[in-house]
Every structure is written in C-alpha cells, then in structure tokens.
Amino acid sequence: MSVKSKIEWTENTWNPVTGCSRISDGCKNCYAYTMANRLMHMGSAKYEDGFSVRTHESALDEPLKWRKPRLVFVNSMSDLFHEDIPFPFIKQVFDVMNKTPMHTFQILTKRAERLAELASQLNWTPNIWQGVTVESSKHKDRIDALRTVASAVRFISFEPLLDDIGAVNLSDIHWSIVGGESGPGARPMEPDWVLNLKDQCDQQAVPFYFKQWGGVHKKKAGRILLGQTWDNMPIISSASN
Numbered sequence: 001m002s003v004k005s006k007i008e009w010t011e012n013t014w015n016p017v018t019g020c021s022r023i024s025d026g027c028k029n030c031y032a033y034t035m036a037n038r039l040m041h042m043g044s045a046k047y048e049d050g051f052s053v054r055t056h057e058s059a060l061d062e063p064l065k066w067r068k069p070r071l072v073f074v075n076s077m078s079d080l081f082h083e084d085i086p087f088p089f090i091k092q093v094f095d096v097m098n099k100t101p102m103h104t105f106q107i108l109t110k111r112a113e114r115l116a117e118l119a120s121q122l123n124w125t126p127n128i129w130q131g132v133t134v135e136s137s138k139h140k141d142r143i144d145a146l147r148t149v150a151s152a153v154r155f156i157s158f159e160p161l162l163d164d165i166g167a168v169n170l171s172d173i174h175w176s177i178v179g180g181e182s183g184p185g186a187r188p189m190e191p192d193w194v195l196n197l198k199d200q201c202d203q204q205a206v207p208f209y210f211k212q213w214g215g216v217h218k219k220k221a222g223r224i225l226l227g228q229t230w231d232n233m234p235i236i237s238s239a240s241n
Helices: 031-041 087-099 112-121 141-147 191-203
Strands: 012-014 071-074 104-109 128-133 153-158 175-179 208-212
Touching: 087 112, 104 112, 112 128, 112 141, 128 141, 128 175, 141 153, 175 191, 191 208
Parallel strands: 012 071, 071 104, 104 128, 128 153, 153 175, 175 208
Antiparallel strands: none
16 A cells, blocks of 8 residues: 655655665665564564565555555665566556556666666656665766666655765756665764755756755754755656646
C-alpha cells in the first residue's frame, strides 16, 4: 500500500521492492536498514528477511488503485537498480508507472552504472523522475551517468552530504536536493558545503531544495538556510494534474 511519507520532498512511498546492500559512504547509517530490521522484529511479512533484497509482486498494482494524483517516492526501502533485482521486474514497475500518468514517480539510485545500462530499454513517460545520490565528491561520476537517461526530470540528491562536492556540472539536470545526515552517529555537514551547491544551482538555473541540517536531533536543527526554507522543485507534468 501507499504510505504517506515524512520525507519533505515527496508525498507518498511505494515499495514494490524492499532491501538493499551498502555500496558507498552514504550507506553507513542507512535509515532503511534500521527500519527494515525493526519491522522484521515486529513480525511484518514484507520484512521477514530483514534487509535482504526481495521483490513483491503483490505490491505492483497499488498505484493502479489510487484515484487522486500523488507525488510518489519509488522504493524508499530499496534501490530499484540494485544488481539483485531482475530486469523483468524493473520493467514491470515501469509498466505500472507508464499506466498511471496522473501520478508523478520519483526514483533515486546510487547504482548509476546499472541505471545507464538499462535506461534505453525502459519507457520514460513524463511522469517518471530519475535521480542519483551524490553524497561526496568521489561519486560525481553518477551525474554523468544520469545525464544519459531520457527521463523528463533528472535530479540529484546530495544527501547525506559528507564533504565539499566542489565544482559540479549541472547541465541537463532539473533539480537538486541537499541535506545532512540524521539520527544516531550522524556525520556533520558544514554550511560552506551547502552554500557551494546552492550558489552553483543559482548560477546554472537548477531548482534548489534544502531538506535539512540533520544531526542527532534533526527537528531541532531544522531546515533554515540563510534565514529561510528553500523548497524549489521542478514543474510537475500537466498529465499528473
């Protein structure tokens, strides 16, 4: 079922796949790993294998039942382009998104190489937004891979932001999300790293969304940057309205 999300830049989540594995620095304190294991111990059938990658055929048709348009984060508890997810299942997920143009789907991956390999075999209807996570300067190559994808909206999540990204080429990128790590063991984010990205978004005319400062007490740290919140987003396709 669709779950109303607490993630600031979306409305609902849809998880036809659950589970993942660590691939880079940003995975160290993964919220989904912690949540999946908590749900396993609570007896949730969907998480009986904890954070092992599992596809859920029964969840595929959920968006077909939603009548009101929704902004939907796909696989908040996994990575759709994980190497253990068979391509036919990824295509089934896309088929459902293709059939529901009233909804806007946001996909986020750290596995940009596999995304680029498979993208030409998928149907990128205007209601599908594709993003990559770039948590540190070591992973800027993911942006180049994203640029090859024919999605109507291509976006970058600089979260958790772990260092100064440096110069970024944002050509053919339509949205930028920046945020610090939160929860136990959260690594700090420096204001200069955030401002560097904001300045480059402004210079390259890319909508900038500041999600949070993060930290152990993220609500207390808040979302204020330069005296205000920054909630800029791409224009949602008219087919979704």
